[in-house]
Amino acid sequence: MKTTLAALKKGQKATITDFNIDAIPxxxxxxxxxxxxxVELLQIAPLGDPxxxxxxxxxxxxxxxxxxxxxxxxxxxxxx
Amino acid sequence: MAGSLKIALIGxxxxxxxxxxxxxxxxxxxxxxxxxITVERKTGSCKLPGIVKGNIIDLPGTYSLNASSMDENVxxxxxxxxxxxxxxxxxxxxxxVENLKRNLLLFTQIKDLEIPTILAINMADRMDKKGISLxxxxxxxxxxxxxxxxxxxxxxxxxxxxxxxxxxxxxxxxPCLHASSIDPDYFNKLRKAFPNELLYKLWxxxxxxxxxxxxxxxxxxxxxxxxxxxxxxxxxxxxTIKRYQFIxxxxxxxxxxxxxxxxxxxxxxxxxxxxxxxxxxxFLGILMLIxxxxxxxxxxxMGLIEEGTAWLSNFVLGNMAPGKLSDLLANGVIAGIGxxxxxxxxxxxxxxxxSLLEESGYMSRVVFLxxxxxxxFGLSGKxxxxxxxxxxxxxxxxxxxxxxxxxxERLITILVTPFTTCSARLPVYIIxxxxxxxxxxLAGIFSLQGLTLMALYLLGFLGAILSAWILNKILDAxxxxxxxxxxxNYKLPxxxxxxxxxxxxTKAFVYGAGKIILALSIIIWFLGSHGPGDNFxxxxxxxxxxxxxxxxxxxxxxxxxxxxxxxxxxxxxxTIEPVIRPLGYxxxxxxxxxxxxxxxxxxxxxxxxxxxxxxxxxxxxxxxxMDSEIDPITGKKVFNFATGISLLLFxxxxxxxxxxxxxxxxxTNSWKWPLIQLFGMSAFAYVVSLIAYxxxx
Numbered sequence: 001m002k003t004t005l006a007a008l009k010k011g012q013k014a015t016i017t018d019f020n021i022d023a024i025p026x027x028x029x030x031x032x033x034x035x036x037x038x039v040e041l042l043q044i045a046p047l048g049d050p051x052x053x054x055x056x057x058x059x060x061x062x063x064x065x066x067x068x069x070x071x072x073x074x075x076x077x078x079x080x
Numbered sequence: 081m082a083g084s085l086k087i088a089l090i091g092x093x094x095x096x097x098x099x100x101x102x103x104x105x106x107x108x109x110x111x112x113x114x115x116x117i118t119v120e121r122k123t124g125s126c127k128l129p130g131i132v133k134g135n136i137i138d139l140p141g142t143y144s145l146n147a148s149s150m151d152e153n154v155x156x157x158x159x160x161x162x163x164x165x166x167x168x169x170x171x172x173x174x175x176x177v178e179n180l181k182r183n184l185l186l187f188t189q190i191k192d193l194e195i196p197t198i199l200a201i202n203m204a205d206r207m208d209k210k211g212i213s214l215x216x217x218x219x220x221x222x223x224x225x226x227x228x229x230x231x232x233x234x235x236x237x238x239x240x241x242x243x244x245x246x247x248x249x250x251x252x253x254x255p256c257l258h259a260s261s262i263d264p265d266y267f268n269k270l271r272k273a274f275p276n277e278l279l280y281k282l283w284x285x286x287x288x289x290x291x292x293x294x295x296x297x298x299x300x301x302x303x304x305x306x307x308x309x310x311x312x313x314x315x316x317x318x319x320t321i322k323r324y325q326f327i328x329x330x331x332x333x334x335x336x337x338x339x340x341x342x343x344x345x346x347x348x349x350x351x352x353x354x355x356x357x358x359x360x361x362x363f364l365g366i367l368m369l370i371x372x373x374x375x376x377x378x379x380x381x382m383g384l385i386e387e388g389t390a391w392l393s394n395f396v397l398g399n400m401a402p403g404k405l406s407d408l409l410a411n412g413v414i415a416g417i418g419x420x421x422x423x424x425x426x427x428x429x430x431x432x433x434x435s436l437l438e439e440s441g442y443m444s445r446v447v448f449l450x451x452x453x454x455x456x457f458g459l460s461g462k463x464x465x466x467x468x469x470x471x472x473x474x475x476x477x478x479x480x481x482x483x484x485x486x487x488x489e490r491l492i493t494i495l496v497t498p499f500t501t502c503s504a505r506l507p508v509y510i511i512x513x514x515x516x517x518x519x520x521x522l523a524g525i526f527s528l529q530g531l532t533l534m535a536l537y538l539l540g541f542l543g544a545i546l547s548a549w550i551l552n553k554i555l556d557a558x559x560x561x562x563x564x565x566x567x568x569n570y571k572l573p574x575x576x577x578x579x580x581x582x583x584x585x586t587k588a589f590v591y592g593a594g595k596i597i598l599a600l601s602i603i604i605w606f607l608g609s610h611g612p613g614d615n616f617x618x619x620x621x622x623x624x625x626x627x628x629x630x631x632x633x634x635x636x637x638x639x640x641x642x643x644x645x646x647x648x649x650x651x652x653x654x655t656i657e658p659v660i661r662p663l664g665y666x667x668x669x670x671x672x673x674x675x676x677x678x679x680x681x682x683x684x685x686x687x688x689x690x691x692x693x694x695x696x697x698x699x700x701x702x703x704x705x706m707d708s709e710i711d712p713i714t715g716k717k718v719f720n721f722a723t724g725i726s727l728l729l730f731x732x733x734x735x736x737x738x739x740x741x742x743x744x745x746x747x748t749n750s751w752k753w754p755l756i757q758l759f760g761m762s763a764f765a766y767v768v769s770l771i772a773y774x775x776x777x
Contacts, residue, residue: 021313025562027485029320030144032182042347046356047452050461052567056324058182059346059567061448063455066563 001074006051006067008041014072015039016055023069032056039072084125084133086166087245090155090190091174092183093141094441094568096202098122099232099577100174101138104242111584121154123166128246137166143182145189145284146316148485156288159193160281170248171197172241177207177214178569180335184223184327185320188256191224192280196251198226198244205231211338219334224252233574257326259283262318287312349570353445363446370433371471378425385425389418407609408602416601419679420594423473426503428586430472434465434480435581439573447565457545458552460484460563463493467544470500471537474740476585478747486562492551494747495757498740499543499733501536504680508731509536511684514703516724539732547760597679600738604649604675604682611647619643649674663730663766664723664773666711676736683731722776726769734765 008014016035024033033039033055042059043052049064091097101109105124122138139158140151147153158164159171171190175183180201190197199219207213216227226244230237244251260267260279270282286306307315352358393410400406437443443465451461462484469477477497484490501509510533517529615622619642623635644650653671660670672686687706709718735741741754748754 021317022310025148025485025564026146026313026316026320027143027148027562027564029317030146030182030185031564031566032324034317034321034324043350043354043448045354045448045452046359049452049455050448050563050565052350052354052448056181057179059569061444061451061461061563061565061567063451063563 003072003074004068005039005041005053005070005072006064008039008072008074010041010044013038013040013075015075016070017073018071020069024066028060028062028066031058031060033058033060033070038075039070084135085128085245085248086169087126087134087136088158088166088168088171089136089138089174090171090186091141092143092176092179092186094566095141095174095176095179095183096232097141097174098138099574100172100200100202100230100238100241101136102576102580103232103235103238104134104136109580109584111588126242128242130246132246134242134245137168142186144186144320147288149482151482153288156284159190159195160284168195170245170251171195172200172245173197174200174202177201177203177212178210181324181327181331184330185323187223187225188323188326189280192255192259192278194253194255194278196248196253198228198241198248198251199223200228200230200237200241202230202232204229204237205234211340213336213338215334219330222330222334223256224254225256226251255280257323259319259322262315262322287316346569350445350567353442354448359445359449363449366437366442367468370430370468374426374429374433374472377429381425382422385418385422389414389421392418404609408605411609412602412605413598415605415685416598417594419601419682420590420597422681423503424586424590427472427476427589428582430469431476431582431585432578434469435578435585436573439571439578441568441570444565444567448567451563451565456552457548458489458492458555459496459548460486460489460493461565463489466493466497467500467541470497470502470544473502473504473589474498474500474737475743476589478740478743481747485564488555491748491753492548492555494744495551495753496544496548498735498737498757498761499540499547501540501732502680502737504737505536505540505731507681508676508683509533509728511703511706512719512724512728512731515707515719516721536728536732539729543733543764547764597739600677600679601682604686607649607652608644608647608671608675608686611643611650613646615646616643619646644671662773663769664720664726664777666718669718669723669727673730673736676731677738679739680731680736722773725776726773729772730765730769732765733761733768735761 002017003014005014005016016033016037016039018035019033037056039053039055041051042054045052045061050061051064051067052059052061053067089097089101101122101124104126106126108126109122109124111120111122120140124136124138126134126136128134137158139155142152142155145156145159147156158166158168161167173183173187173190175187187197187199201214214229216229220227228237228241228244230241232238260271260283267279267283271279274282353362393414396406396410396414400409434443437446446464447461449461450464454461454463463481465483466477466481469480474497477500478494481490481493481497484493513529513532517532520528522528522531610616620635620639623638623642645654649671650667652674653667653669656670656674657665657667660673665673668687672683675682675686706719707717710716711718735758741758744754744757745751
């Protein structure tokens with residue numbers, strides 16, 4: 001199922017398919033937030049923003065507005 | 081081989097790089113600044129096997145060689161400039177065994193610069209627990225390097241690292257991958273145009289933001305090699321992907337992780353510490369604990385320092401021939417130094433807590449919890465750290481704003497941080513509150529005076545938030561706000577790291593702010609002890625002539641008061657009296673406000689001098705004297721409720737700290753922002769105090 005990183009629920013994993021490069025800070029790419037990598041949504045801050053993710057073994061917090069620019073393909077839990 | 085070896089420690093943040101530095105150098109460290117900027121420059125020396133001395137420079141933590149902050153830029157500037165006096169003979173890249181994949185990105189970039197590079201894999205003691213095993217010989221051959229497995233926590237592997245450093249000449253300088261394959265045409269042309277330069281170095285020069293002022297940059301500008309920002313970013317993305325492909329390839333064979341062994345403490349702690357209710361409750365609890373302990377623990381040492389300073393002053397006055405010199409020493413220099421030293425306990429305790437919170441990894445969770453609350457005000461979750469630190473002193477707090485990557489959010493944070501109630505306001509608050517607020521208790525427990533003090537802290541915070549909101553509306557928002565905060569693993573703080581950090585930050589405060597406070601204390605002493613014309617020099621005759629007979633002590637005090645009135649500073653106070661009269665202040669308070677520009681707490685001491693208490697430097701006496709002061713014009717108490725509230729508000733909001741202005745100038749690299757702070761905050765303070773006084777009088 002295609003969606004954006006911002007739409008994931010807590011604990012869900014997805015593969016990054018594409019993103020709007022102009023809206024993503026380079027630092028995030030360097031942390032491993034790149035197409036093909038698996039991203040897991042670990043926590044959502046109490047007010048719904050920011051999001052705490054694990055991508056490429058990097059644990060980072062990003063804002064929802066950034067997450068909206070990252071397209072992901074939800075991993076089927078059954079196939080894991 | 082004799083002589084000394086230059087070693088650079090490089091690494092991502094949160095890899096324990098500083099602990100490695102502390103292990104290598106012990107207490108042989110110097111902390112300074114890079115010329116012209118306030119980025120800390122940490123160096124130290126270390127004894128290496130043989131007779132070699134190592135000079136180690138601990139470079140600021142960076143995720144890659146693409147600089148996005150001043151700190152990171154320092155790393156690039158040094159590594160690109162072979163003529164820099166710190167240019168390393170050997171680079172040690174410190175990595176965290178649990179984050180090897182990401183940490184190796186920076187390593188591969190350093191390798192491209194063809195500097196002899198050692199890979200130090202830190203936190204090796206956690207490998208068993210995390211089920212990680214490494215094939216060191218394989219990694220060494222693929223990465224063209226030598227590896228030291230170390231644990232800065234347990235202190236193991238440091239000897240191996242030293243051994244590798246000494247034998248740095250045997251290290252390969254061959255890059256581990258060829259980044260130029262991301263755009264072969266472009267890089268071939270670049271190579272032909274600059275055959276004598278390192279290709280990766282050229283690429284870094286081209287791809288960095290122009291305002292970082294790198295050498296050579298101008299040579300490359302205007303050539304056909306410049307690219308648009310968007311194109312550059314696409315290439316940087318390709319480069320990053322390429323590097324990760326290589327790293328993944330290497331680690332697939334060189335690293336095995338048995339995930340079944342990994343017990344995840346992080347997830348469990350995160351669930352509690354970032355919980356939507358407990359998260360905030362715990363944070364508030366920790367904050368209250370910090371404030372409570374800062375104030376109650378510092379009480380004793382601060383009292384001792386105060387007594388010590390007074391004793392020293394009296395000692396000088398008693399044992400030196402009376403005259404200008406002893407007066408300068410006792411009332412200018414010693415009082416000035418005392419005014420700096422008095423803050424050491426509070427600042428040290430505050431840094432102790434901040435450093436514990438940062439070392440343990442908790443501070444990142446606070447950033448995560450607070451970001452959404454701060455964002456509407458143009459601030460970032462990372463602004464919380466400066467705003468908390470501001471309760472000790474705005475100077476280190478403004479410096480702590482550096483890790484905010486977005487310039488606009490950082491600027492707003494810097495501009496509003498001085499509103500936070502710093503420890504210099506405290507003595508002023510305490511004496512004014514005791515004058516105008518009765519010592520009653522509400523509901524039997526809450527002291528009204530205590531509640532007033534708390535309200536003032538809250539007011540400072542509201543001032544900061546409100547002005548951030550206004551600045552957010554005014555400042556143009558063409559930059560998109562980026563927010564990326566690493567959430568490091570939880571760690572038990574290392575005592576040595578925390579101790580050294582507290583020592584270093586406190587020293588920086590004493591030397592940095594201390595110089596200015598001391599200089600101003602001397603200037604104010606001069607202005608207060610000199611004056612133009614007969615009124616000042618013949619004060620004794622004039623006082624004797626116009627007043628009823630006085631006993632010698634009363635006469636001395638009366639002369640001192642008369643002299644002060646006709647000294648330069650007294651004249652300044654009288655000059656501004658028409659301006660401050662509507663706020664309820666007389667010229668004496670004016671003098672105290674003028675001298676407060678050195679440091680706010682000078683207010684109390686200045687009033688003591690003005691109300692000719694002279695020798696008895698005792699808070700109760702000052703308070704009684706202030707309480708009995710009658711305004712000759714209105715016939716009412718000078719420190720009545722309306723004036724008191726007006727003064728409290730003035731001290732809460734006015735920008736009265738030259739050291740803070742100096743640090744803002746340094747951090748923003750422009751006079752514009754400190755001037756905005758000075759006039760904006762002071763005008764706001766004036767208006768608020770005016771309204772308060774006019775309503776209450």
